Amino acid sequence: MNVRIVLTHEKILYTIETPLPPEPSLEDAVAHEAWKTHKGDMITAQCIILAAMTPEHRCQHKGYTAYEIMARLKDLYEKRTRYERYDVAKKLFRCRMAEGSSVEKHVTEMIGYIDRLSELGVGMDAELTIDFVLQSLPDCYGQFIMNFNMMNMDKTLGELLSMLQEAEPEINKKAKGNVLLVRGPKGRKGKPKSKKAKQKKSSSTAPSGGVQKTKARKGKEDAVCFHCNKSGHWKWNCKEYLAEV
Incomplete structure (x- = not known):
């Protein structure tokens, strides 16, 4: 739950970050008026937070102030967020595209991990995210990566995906051609042996010493x-x- 989105009144956001101080003396009218304002904003924030919660969580936090509710939520879910951040980061850093697979599916998956890390508080600049995607591509995209870096392209992840999709058919075609050159024509297992080679082999396989005996x-x-x-x-x-x- 994103409390900052729920609390649309930015003026009362301070109530979830600052606890309500003790009530000042009535003799200090200014301080007492500020305290009353803080208390009123705190009650408003408390009502908004409780209204956004599920019935189960609402019962658990009904007797707490807005500041105390946020403190309890951090204790309950901060560790879970840490584990999720680690898991998503691991998946992003280990992303490797298999040669011949869909570049659209691969890059879309990586963009999802990047967006999720941003939601979890891990911000990365645009150039770093582009580098993550380029480094995850197979060797057949080497020429594309070289041209991209040499031209110093300032592109978003969406624009990079469009460029990769456009180049994908030609790259796959070249990769298949290289494989055929390495393996040779299908079904060819080598040059046919000549009759002399066969005769030589048959003579070499005869029992040694038979002719001499x-x-x-x-x-x-x-x-x-x-x-x-x-x-x-x-x-x-x-x-x-x-x-x-």
Whole structure:
């Protein structure tokens, strides 16, 4: 509840910030008249505040002055406001737009957080809010951000949103083109292998030593011993040669 909006008479706002002092002596006519004015304004403010409350809160604060009502409300809701301010600020500072998502939805969400912080007493200048939005954009908006900063544009958040919406189709188109260049044509898994490469691979996968064993086997069967002139063995396998040695 915003009491400053409810109390449309600005002249009695002091009653919620300053307690009613003790009644002065009747001998001091000026001071006593000022006290009576303060008391009358306080009663008016009290009635307006109670009228704006829910029945439950009205029963809880019926016997208190306007100043005392405000003090109690601060004790009850100030901590809750602190927690809400922290939560909204965390959401704002951590806002990051996913590439390919809607820029309108993203920026509108951030504007909502900024407006809520302003309502909670956290004021930020226009340039800072613009920086928050620009820093939350993905890398594909890098050229847009560079041009925006170089031109020193003095824009509101609404005007920035309109510019982003206008640039969004072209930025998304370029981002998709870059992805296709990196990944290559769909379905292509590399260059086809040549027949020579296939033959080389098949020969390399054959059991090692198989060809050598076959050659060695054929060579032993066709061998002729130079010692005894008989076939089927080598000189160093010849029994006669070994007996003489």
